[in-house]
Amino acid sequence: MNNTLLILKNEYLKRVKKKSFIILTLLVPFLFAGMFALIIFLSLNNDKKExxxxxxxxxxxxxxxxxxxxxxxxxxxxxxxxxxxxxxxxxxxxxxxxxxxxxxxxxxxxxxxxxxxxxxxxxxxxxxxxxxxxxxxxxxxxxxxxxxPDLEERLASTSTRVQLNTLKISDSGETQKSSSTIAFIASYAMGFIIYFFVFMYGAMVMRSVMEEKKSRIIEVIISSVKPSQLMAGKIIGTALVGLTQVAIWIVLGVVVLIGVQAFFTPESAQEMGQSLMETQSQMNPAMAQAADQNKVMEVMEMIGNLNLPLILFSFVFYFLAGYLLYSSLLGAVGAAVDNDEDSQQMVLPVTFPLILSIMLLFPIARNPEGPVAFWASIIPFTAPVAMLARVPYGIPTWELLLSMFLLILTTVGAIAAAAKIYRVGLLMYGKKVNIKELIKWLRYKN
Amino acid sequence: MELFEAKNVDKVFAATQALTDVSISVKEQSIFGLLGPNGAGKTTLIRIINQITAPDRGEVFLNGQKLTRADISKIGYLPEERGLYKKMKIGEQAIYLAQLKGLSKQEATRNLKQWFEKFEIMAWWNKKVEELSKGMQQKVQFITTVVHKPKLLIFDEPFSGFDPINTNLIKQEILQLRNDGATVIFSTHNMGSVEELCDDIALINKSVKIEDGPTDKIREKYKSNIYEIKYRGDYNNVNHSLGQQYKIIGHSEMEKENHLTIQYLNGNSNNDLLQALMPVSEILSFEEVIPSMNDVFIKAVEESNKK
Missing domain, CATH: 3.40.190.10 (Periplasmic binding protein-like II)
Known part of the structure; x- marks a missing residue:
């Protein structure tokens, strides 16, 4: 069997068979379900004290x-x-x-x-x-x-509420109903998912590299396989662990959802809806009016009017590229250091752009055309999160292509640099590494 | 017939010269000792053989062919700094490592079980590494090094961490592997084991090879006219009779016989010595001392450092 495949399989099985993985994966959906159930329960029993x-x-x-x-x-x-x-x-x-x-x-x-x-x-x-x-x-x-005499009625009739229906003109000149709110939610959610996964699984790659270095098995391994094969196997294997986890969550999520629906009878659901409506109308009477309209249909229509294929494509692209970029860099960090304190020091500079991009998510989603949004989505290190936050609003094709091109270029470069640092670092012990040292390693031949 | 050859290998790390024009050749089915002080460049050479690093200059050959990536499965390597995956089960881990060396899963399992039974460690198969002592882990590592029946075996300090019984076991296994057709490159600071095991050696100091050849010939070469004599008689008389011609390195008086170690100083012959001793003692035995590998090592390195 191909060595990369062997490593991939080993990395994958090692993690998936871990108790902590199984427990966490199974528990998370129930935790969420439990959280929602608790919120619903509390809102139903809200303030019943005499x-x-x-x-x-x-x-x-x-x-x-x-x-x-x-x-x-x-x-x-x-x-x-x-x-x-x-x-x-x-x-x-x-x-x-x-x-x-x-x-x-x-x-x-x-x-x-x-x-x-x-x-x-x-x-x-x-x-x-x-x-x-x-x-x-x-x-x-x-x-x-x-x-x-009828002043009261006349005054009441002056009460006005304008509803703004946002329409978007597509390239073909058709107008479509669009919703900034839906785009906002979509962009925020996707940006966050990418951030979360890149961070979590990138760190997993790093820990896996560090483990091999610390346990000193690494020299045996790289006398059997090329470091690049080892790294590729690790990165892909870990990505598959992530995908497995997501797949399990989706399945469990559906199951839990059905379970919740069965648990809350239609009456209780109605009651809940009513109580929610009441609080809403209490807070803002005008909103109650809007709620009367067939909101669900409208939301569905607006979701349909988002450019779903493009969003899906961008999501997959930026997810993969972002993960590759950061996990290879974090893998290199894992190879360069040989203790946990040093790794923490090195992780921050590497992941800083990622953290920055999640902080920029809100301003970007609020103003997806602004200069912050533009630059954050063009610069490769922040692009995975930032560009995805812009895509639901619609984006000029050239910007998207430029961003993707630069990201691919950077990712390829990062993988090459990481592979080099990886190879040098794996057998380097007891050396305090810093950025200067790493740059020196990049200049080593073989 | 040479199984392995390195020709004029140079390697530089940043500012450090790790190997300078080093050539070695290892005969098929022999045990070759790669010796040298710490930091001499042994590990670098071993890593070049394992294709972990590439030489800056020079070439390495296996079986007369230039070494390629495909030869990896013909080499078994036990590094000095070695470890195992702590959280993985022993059997699972050994199979994985064997697969990386090109064995199929079935083959790996079969071979490993044979070795585990031979070492009487089948009970460990499903244990995790962290449950084993260091010596136990070393045994597992030894097995994973040899399980794919490599033609060339490289052991870097294979005995560290073993008690004398297990050291002996591993020594016997290494000899057995050699007899079964494997060629062994063996790096250690334990000179006693070099004398016991190595057919040939190379001595590297400060990136340069300073000595190589068959072990006994090298020891022969470092003889320095030192003799050990067993005799009966009075030490003072013997001492007096020897005079200034010989340097007395040591003497000890036993119940039935005395031992004397001396060095010839002025090109004396054996007969001169016997003539000086015979009148004052009864000579029981008389032989030239062949220096231990330890002495050879120290002498060779010190001489090369002086240059």
Whole structure:
């Protein structure tokens, strides 16, 4: 059997058979599922605690007007009791004490007193209640003074919300519905996936090289195979480990998804949807309107209108090129150092562009045409993450081609340089390596 | 017939001259000792033979043909700094290493099992390396070096880490491999084992080969007129009778006989010595001391350093 293939197989099986790999791979989807289940569970059981809030209304405007909510009741109390409660809240059944001062109309402040940290939501609820009441009251007065009987209706009819439908003109002149939000999510997600995998599996290659060097098996191995074969086997083998992991996650993800759907009956799903809707409409009444439209269909249409083949192609290309570039560099680092501290020192300069590109992801996704986005996606070391973040928005062909060309060129160069450092470094022990030393190694012949 | 030859090999690392015009030739089915102080260039030469590095100048031949990548499977190499994958099982690992040398999986398994049984270590097959002691690991490494039946075997300090019993076992195995047709290049600082095993040697010092040839001839060459005499008689009389013509290197008095080691100083003959001794003692035996490899090594290296 071909040696590269043998090494590849060995690297692959060694990792895939590891307990930690199996456990992690199986656990991650369940962790995510569990996390989502927990969030859903918590949001369903959100704030079901019965609370009674004592209200001292100095202004006397609100007496009896407060009503009550599902889990929050309001109990109005006279001044004497307020004084009493203020110092002795702990020993009563009241959850909190609301003080509405007499001059609330003019200075718009009230106090909510409690001895524990109050949920933000509760405060907002009361704020809304008070504001709406006072606003209504003021409006009624204005209407009454104006003498226009249907002013309220007329004012209400002026409320306007413009919905912006973004359309994109394709090369053939057709207009398509596009969504910046969807493109944003897509670009962010893809940039992050690439970052995550390049980093994780690149580091795996590095550790594998270091292990061989540290255990001193390396000299036996390279007396049997060429260092370049060893490196190729390692890099490809590790990539396959990554792909295996992703494949398992996809399968498990589908299984878990089906499981979750079965677990949450349609009723509970409906309930959940409703409660989500409620919170949404509470936060922004205008959004509720939009939610009425057949959003799902629209989203599907907009996803369909992204240039999916191009995105998929770019994703695969930048994923592979990015992984090759960084894993070969990290492999060289692993060969150059012979202890963990040194490796950490060397890893940072190598992976810095990758970290930079993930930090630039947000500005790029916000403004995919800007100079930051342009340069980050052209410079090969940041291109895998940066360019992918731009692709969903549509990108001039020449920029894409230039970026790919430069990336290929750099990757080939990096592999050649890494192979050289690798070969020299593998049998070099006890030497403190730095960049200067590495450059010297590059000049060695054979 | 030479199995292996290196001709005029030069190798420079940055500012260090590792090998200067080194030529060696190793006869088929012989054991060849590659000797020299630390840092002399032995490991570099061995790495060139294994094609881990390439020479700057000069050529290496196996069986009269220029060494190529395809010859890798004909060579077995046990490096001085050696290790195994700590987390892999012994059997699995040995099969992998044998496969890298070109054996099929079945062949590798079959050969390995034979060796494991021979060394009585079958019980380790499914253990991980980290569970084994250093000596045990060395045994596994020895097996993985020879399992693909290479024509040329290279051992760099093969006995380090072994107790005397296992050292002896490995020595016997090396001799057996040689008798079965393998050719061995053997690098060590253990001069006793060189005397025992090596048919020929080459001595490298500071990148230059300073001595080579059959082991006994080289030892012969470094003889320096030193003789050991066993006699009965009084040491003082003997000493007096020898006078200034001989340098006494050592003497010891036993119950039944005395030992004396002397060096001829002024081109004396053996008969001169006997004539001087006979009147004052009874000579039991008399022989010239052939220097140990240890002495040869030290003398040759010191002389070359003086130049």
């Amino acid at each position: 609370r009674t809030i004592a209200v001292f209304d100095e202004s006397t405007l609100f007496l009896g007007e407060f009503g009550e909510e599902e889990y929050t009741k309001y109990h109005f109390i006279p001044k004497e009791e307020y004084q009493d409660l203020k110092t002795n809240l702990k020993n009563t059944d009241f959850y909190a004490l609301l003080y509405i001062p007499g001059n609330i109309y003019s200075n718009n402040t009230a106090q909510l007193i409690s001895e524990k940290q109050l949920p933000i939501e509760l405060g907002e609820q009361i704020e809304r209640k008070l504001s709406r009441f006072i606003e209504n009251d003021k409006r009624q007065k204005v209407i009454a003074e104006s003498g226009i």
